[in-house]
Amino acid sequence: MSEHDSPRQQRAQAKRDPTEWHGQRIVTETDLGAVFVEDDAVRHRRTVRRRVRHGIVLVLLVALLAAAVYVALGIARGDITVGEAAPAPEPTSSCPVGPFDYQDPSAITVNVYNSTTIDGLASTAADQLRGRAFAVREIGNRQVDSSGMTAIIVSGEGGHANAATLQRTLPESIFVEDEREDRSVDVILGSQYSGIVPPEAVDITPIALTCAPEEEAATPGPTPSAPAPTPTAP
Template sequence: MTDQESQRRQEDSPRRQRAEAKRDPTEWHGHRIVTETDLGAVFEEDDAARRRRSSMRRIRHGVVLVVLVGLVAAGVVVALGLARGDISLGSAEAIPKPTSTCPTGPFDYQDPSAITVNVYNSTTIDGLAGAAAEQLRSRAFAVRDIGNREGGSSARTAIIVSGEGGRANAFTVQRAFPDSIYVADEREDRTVDVILGTAYAGLVPPERVDITPAGLTCAPEDGATPTPSPAPTAP
């Protein structure tokens, strides 16, 4: 090859490269053009990360939804338990001890609609307080609180509790509970508590309720079957 031919080939080489560059669609004036394939390769990892984040968000939303549904269901169960008297949110109170003296009266039978009654369950029998409360309401008594109360399972039907000002109301309530006993406490209002025992099986039928004025029935100190306190004799 002559020197002249070698020189011509060297001069043609840049021209050939420029011609090939013009034919290459990814080259423009010596700069490479970024293609869709190049972008896909760069952002492929970012797309996968976005998909993972989206999947995690859906999982979190599902978990939150399940937790909310569980909380709503628990709230419904608690509300039903409170309504039936199976659950009590307040602190349980101990049953008062019987007093050594029993109010003799006589007490007149009161209008049930004027008496506020709280009904408590001292047993392990579910729904006992709620059932008794419904029966009292059907007889016009104003039932306020329904719940549980500590003190052990009494073998009696019920313990009737009131303060001094509520004795006549307690007498009226006691006439609805067969074989119940009365216990006094220090409250100053006229409300009456009914603490149900394991022997409770229902109220005295309305037609058999004795409304004759009399005294309250308390537990005797020897633990025998309680008897009504005698009414004072006329002078």
């Protein structure tokens, strides 16, 4: 329509134009398409990114599923343990490991001590050990922090085999190590001592030393340089 047309002519022409309504232009699909045209390259990039994201999610899901299957099979076979507490450390012991060979009694120097109030206990045991060829050197009294025990056998590291040989002869005796450097052995008799093992019952095969549990081990007093006089006869 021309601006010089009369109003009547303009209204007639508007009726013939379907894109106008009462002098206002109607927005058509063509108009919208022209405004919101999406570039093919942009649409393609969006599609590619969407496919990549879907692919990554799919790969992660497959990996998680495979890991779950692997762990399940490992647990079933026992190769993998879940929630199992670490094993507690085994208690250590200062008792010599051994085993120790039986030694010639005549080559073993023994000191015999009485820790009880029984008169003559050390002298009696010394005579019994001499009868088995042990070389008894000292006889005396010696106090220990223990009660109701049979005998304590004491030696340094070099006297382990000698102590094991003597322990075979004294039933129910226990071993305690000290810091002496020679191979001598001390025997400290307790109130339960009743004699030595009969000759035929002595075990001459290699054996280990028998030690008391650390919390129960008696602590012998210092070895006297000479038997001190006491009210109790050795």
